[in-house]
Amino acid sequence: MVSIRDLHQQLINKDRSAIEIAQEALQRTKELEPKLRSFLRLTEEHALAQAKQVDAKISAGEDIGLLAGIPIGIKDNMCTQGIPTTCGSKILENFIPPFESTVTGRLAESGAVMVGKTNLDEFAMGSSTENSAYQVTANPWDLDRVPGGSSGGSAAAVAGGQCVVSLGSDTGGSIRQPAGLCGVVGLKPTYGLVSRYGLVAxxxxxxxIGPFSRSVEDTAILLGAIAGYDPQDSTSLKVDVPDYTQYLKPDLKGVKVGVITETFGEGLDDEVKGVVETAIAQLKELGAEIQEISCPRFRYGLPTYYIIAPSEASANLARYDGVxxxxxxxxxxxxxxxxxxxxxxxxxxxxxxxxxxxxxAxxxxxxxxxxxxxxxxxxxxxxxxxxxxxSVDVLVCPTSPTTAFKAGEKTDDPLSMYLSDLMTIPVNLAGLPGLSLPCGFDQKGLPIGLQIIGNVLREDQVLHTAYAYEQATQWHEKQPSL
Amino acid sequence: MIDKEQVHRVAHLARLELQPEEETQFEGQLNSILEYFEQLSELNTEDVAPTTRAIDVSNITRIDQLKSSPNREEILDCAPEREGDFFRVPKIMGEG
Structure with missing residues (x-):
């Protein structure tokens, strides 16, 4: 799969134009949509207009940024001015936002080419994308299985090569869990690092909000483009945004990695356990100091979340009153x-x-x-x-207790669906950055994710650990046959 | 435990009209979810302060300035029923 840097090089060498790259992405997306159903809407006209501007800059000899001309998918809960934003809900079926979210605005300025709005569980509530009012997205590794959720469309679109990168949102695991289930990299940044202005609450x-990509480097590049203070979001953190790619080093000498003991207990699939343990051994080989860490209250995250999140949702969704x-x-x-x-x-x-x-409640x-x-x-x-x-720099655990489940398997039992977010939810409750990256496959050929959790605003350490592991393994090079 | 009458009452508070079969389904599902919440009582939280935000930012202020909204027409056009410069709603005092 082509990376942001490869495409950037092709553009500045004039091997390919931004229009050609956009057309190819749109073509592939259209071909795969009958199978994957990742997108609620393709924004072809918008994409080609954006690509044309990038080409004009290149012809004029102007410098373009790394994201200029890069095809990107946007989860359909981020407002795009003049382009319908449904949130996967019938209640917003005809909603055309009169304003632009900060993240999509920043991406447009950087020259990124939005190819479409991706499918999601209605209002980002769900773990399988089956709660979308419009369509069920398929997992590119097994079309009968779910891509995870709620950002299942954004995860499947990147895993299926429909776009190079995408944006999702993560309230209890909605970026990391689908990233794990679809075999891509997904990062939930520290709460407040990325503006939520224009994200449907x-x-x-x-x-x-955070990025999906096929590599840690692409994640670092995209994070750098969307992170940073925004006066429009009162919870936005006033911090300097570094160039995250500077932290991508291949060895882990001196890095202290904690393994969360409680995540390896009951409910964890044996194959997931084995694969994640192998990944941890690999981190050790790369120089990391591994130690067991107990987080005794970790497992209470799930019931805590399912009180706090619905309480906030019941207030946030009061605004949908048909007026x-x-x-x-x-x-x-x-x-x-x-x-x-x-x-x-x-x-x-x-x-x-x-x-x-x-x-x-x-x-x-x-x-x-x-x-x-x-x-x-x-x-x-x-x-x-x-x-x-x-005592440690980063914590690791499985992203999800199981690999992707069959569509329809958990739809009648909300509690069993909720359990698939067991490992990701505590990270949101503490506001920490967490990343899922591919670390192997089960016997059925379904991807398994390793979750790396960092301290507040230590995205640098999370990305460093992920990068070193990625460079030492080949999991990220595997692609689903579609 | 939550019974059907409470389900009905909560639905009213949430301004949701539920069908009788939805009420029955929610009664069962909400009870199993509430039962799942019970495990939180295993933790003693008597002297624990609540966390409302994971990462606190305080005293976010800005200058109180009048600014015009440039896209008044688009905002009004979002309404399901618009009448001139107003959002139109059904009568507030109904027959029902």
Whole structure:
């Protein structure tokens, strides 16, 4: 698979034009869509116009940045001005944002070529992309299986070679889990490193945007382009953004790696366990000092998350009332009925379920028992991580307890679906950066992800560890046959 | 435990009209999810401060300045029902 740097070199050598690269990406995407269904919408006109501008710059002898002319997919919960943004929901079917999200604005300025908006679980709520109101995305490694979620479209599009890189959002694992299940690199940055302005809100204290790619270097390049302070997002961190590629070194001498003991217990698939253990041994061979680290409250992350995230969601999604934008149920006889019927018809089952959980957890008489309790446990989980990072630089564990499951397998049992985010959720609760990268396959040929977790704003250490492992292995070179 | 009446009440608070079969389904599913939450009671949190944001940023202020919104028409056009410069809604006092 071609990298950002390769394409950049081809462009400045004038071996290929940005238009040609965009047309090829669009062509491949169209060919593969009947199988993968990664995209909700192709933005062909927009892509070709953007590519044309890049070509004009090159002809004029101007410098172009690394991302200029690079085909990218954008999860359809990031607002794109003048281009429909559905969030995978019927309630936003006709929504054309009158403004641009900060990340897509920055990418457009960098010359990146958006080829389309990718599929997702409705409002990013889900772990399989089956909750999309529009279509079910397939896993490129086995078309009967799910790509993971909620950013399943962005993961499948990169794994299937429809675009070079893509953006997803991650509230409880929605970048890392699909990256793991689709065999690509996915990074959830530190909470606040990337602006959420224009990202349709799900759970505001957890949501974070991040990149998907086929290599750690491409992840580092894309992160550098989207990270940084934005006054439009009040949770945005005022930090300098380094050139993340400077940290990509092939050896791990002196790097202290902690293995989270609790993640290797009950519920972990044996093959996943074996492959991840082999990967950890490889880190040791590269010079890392490995030690076991106990995070005793790690497993409480899941119930904590499923109180906090739905509570925040129930408030965030109150805005979908059929008045100012989106779908409205016609012919209601009064305002309250219009609200309740619009929301009944506009939202899918999982979104309703989470609104119900959140409304219940926040309602009079239950607030202390659920919401406040969960916020306190969140503190304990954070403390476990803080203690761990006193003795190690990064933590590692499997990204997911299993490889990709069959479509339809877990749709009737919400709890079993929730369990696939067991290993990723605590990272969001603590606001830390986490990355999933390919570390092997099971007997069925399905990819397995290694999760690398860093301390606050230590994306440098996460990327360094991931890069060293990637350079020493060939997993990232394997591609699905489509 | 949550019963059907509570499901109905919570749905009303959330402004969701549920079909009877949805109420039955949610009653079962919400109960198993609430039961799953019970494990949090294993942890003593009496003296633990709650975390509302993982990474705190405080006192974010900006100058209070009037700015014009350049795309007024596009914003109004997003409405399911627009009347001139207004969002149109059904009557607030209904027959039902």
């Amino acid at each position: 799900y759970a505001s204290s957890l949501d974070q 100012k934008y989106g779908f409205r149920k016609p012919d209601s006889n009064n305002l309250i009925n219009m609200y309740t019927q619009t929301r009944a018809e506009g939202f899918g089952a999982e979104v309703k379920r989470r609104i119900m959980i959140g409304t219940y 926040l309602s009079a008489g239950y607030y202390d028992a659920y919401y406040l309790k969960a916020q306190k446990v969140r503190t304990l989980i954070k403390q476990d991580f803080e203690a761990a990072f006193e």
